[in-house]
Amino acid sequence: MSTMELEAAVGVGQSLDELRQTFRSRRTRSVEWRKAQLRAILKLISDNEDHIFAALQQDLGKHPVETYRDEIGVVVKSANHALSCVEKWMAPKKGQVPLLLFPSKGEVLPEPLGLILIFASWNFPISLALDPVIGAISAGNTVVLKPSELAPACSSFLAKSIPSYLDSKAIKVIEGGPAISEKLLQQKWDKIFFTGGRRVGRIVMSAAAKHLTPVTLELGGKCPVILDSLSDPSDIKVAVKRIAGGKWGPCSGQACIGIDYVLVEDNFASTLIELLKKTIKRFYGENVKNLKNLSRIVNRQHFDRLRNLLEDPKVAASIVHGGSLDENNLIIEPTILLDPPLDAEIMTEEIFGPLLPIITLNNIQESIEFIDSRPKPLVIYAFTKDETFKKQILTETSSGSVVFNDVLIQFLCDSLPFGGVGPSGFGRYHGKYSFDTFSHEKAVLQRSFFPELEARYPPWNDFKMQFIRLGYRFNYLGLLLLFFGLKR
Structure with a gap:
């Protein structure tokens, strides 16, 4: 444990005592406090755009446009939405009471859970930190935010800026690596919200069980695209652009909702590959040393993991485009693979990188059985105009969400819940669902x-x-x- 981590570990107990005292003071329950913190987040973002651009460039090589689209814009949208709705969310809701109990009335009263621990992920280190914080604040809680140490510039930015803008007695940032995370998990919390991988998710859930602490786990999984036959050339062109943007656009494929593989009929595979090649060249370039608009792999460990996937001889034989690596800059060229072995690691584990397997089927209907035979994904993307097939996908598969004829956009919808099912996670957030995640709905019944x-x-x-x-x-x-x- 480093000196910084040792000091942070010593201060954890003191910080939590202060947060609990703040919560017991009840000031975080007022609508005025909640709105003031939401406005402070908006000001933090507005004042520090350039710092955020620089931090994301340093940690992940993200282009400012990608940073605004996936990080800054998401936070601004969420904070503004919460600011405009929080009073309505806080209001008691009328509950129906059996006529047999007349005269009486019932209501559901949202109340904050208390002290919240939020673990943020490194791939979207600003939005996946502040978006859950917005929900926790809207619900009137005190919060500890643990940024990911794998995005150190963003972690440092959050640790330095949040106390300058938000109530430092109610919202704290604690930096550090696994030792600090372990120390935090030993504490008693009223809710833990974790975004990350399944391995660490199991650790979080196991630690929470010791205190019977409720958890929300935002994990991931192998999110498929089902590409049905599209007769209109313009539809095919749009679908390919969206697939390319959804695979390589968000953090170079290092996204829980990113595309993991594509299912397509074998008679369309060659056409799809050629169209993807042209789109990759237009979006990102074609020389691994000069690729643009493409984030780098987060660190050497993840780079080596992805390289090992490609070095499997059977997998390497399936590469039909790309496969070049730039070790110095941790860049992997957008890579397309055609029918890699289904028992290879690239098809059994979440890829989380710029490698795209295309799996061919005799008939696109087989995609449903293919997906059902594997762990439930966070999201299924399906490009089709066949309404009967859409109903089949909805009724015969299970996933956190389903998106037809586009990718990734579900993450931007505050009116829809975001979350997984089974091994892709559980719990939900965004918009009112974030407020609900960090609230307890207390039933109140009054009778004469x-x-x-x-x-x-x-x-x-x-x-x-x-x-x-x-x-x-x-x-x-x-x-x-x-x-x-x-x-x-």
Whole structure:
């Protein structure tokens, strides 16, 4: 453990005590506090655009346009949405109460959970840090944000800027590596929100179980594209552009919602490959030393992992485009593989990089069985105009989400929940779903002292049995039963 990590570990307990004290003071529950913090996030982003551009360039080689699209814009959108809706989200919701309990009223009252721990991921180190924080703040919680040490410039930026803009007694950033994460997981939290891989997700869930702490796990998986036959050349052109942008555009394929592989009928595979080659050349260039608009691989470890996938002799034989590597700059050329072995690691583990397997089928209908025979993905992308096939995909597969005729855009929709299912994660967030994730919906039932239903009490008799039977079966008879059951 480094000196910085040792100091951070020592200060964890003190920081958490201060956060709990702040939460007990109840000031984070006010709408004024919540809105002030959301405005502060917007100001933080507005004041520091250039610093964010520089940090993302340093950590991942992201172009400023990609940074704004995937990081800054996402945070601004989410904060503005929460700012405009938080009062409505906080308001109690009326709950339906059985007529048998007349006169009474019920409501559902959202209340903050308390002290929240958020683990951010390195691939989108600003948006995947601040987007969950927006939800936790909107719900009135105190927060510890643990940025990823694999994006050190962004981690440092968040650690230095957040205390200058947000309430430092309610929102804290704790930096560090695995030792600090382990120290944080030993503490008692009211909710843990984790974005990352399955291996660490299991560690988080295991640690949370010791305190019965609820968790949201945003993981990933092998997200497929189903490419159905498209007769219109313009539709094919759009589909290929979206596939290319969705595979290599977001962080060079290092994205949980990025495309992992494409399923296509064998008679269309060669056409698809040629169109992808042309699109890659137009979007990114063709020489690995001079590629533009392409993020680099995050570090040497991940670079070597991806290289090992390609060096499998059976996999290498399936490469039909790309495959070149720039070790000095940690760049891997956009690479297309045709029918690599299905038992190879590239087809059994999440790729998380710029390698795109194309799997051919005799009939596109086989794609459903192909997907169902594997772990549930975070998202299924399907390009088709066949409404019957769309219904088949929806009813015969399971995934965190399904997107027809586009890719990645579901992440930008505040009105839709974002999250996985099974091994791709559980829990959901974005928009109101973020607020709900960090809230407890408390049921409140209020009743008067009169009238009193004597039929609910012993001594029991046949009339009371009939009364109770009818009360459960026919709510609309509640009032009638009430008057007859008062004194029996």
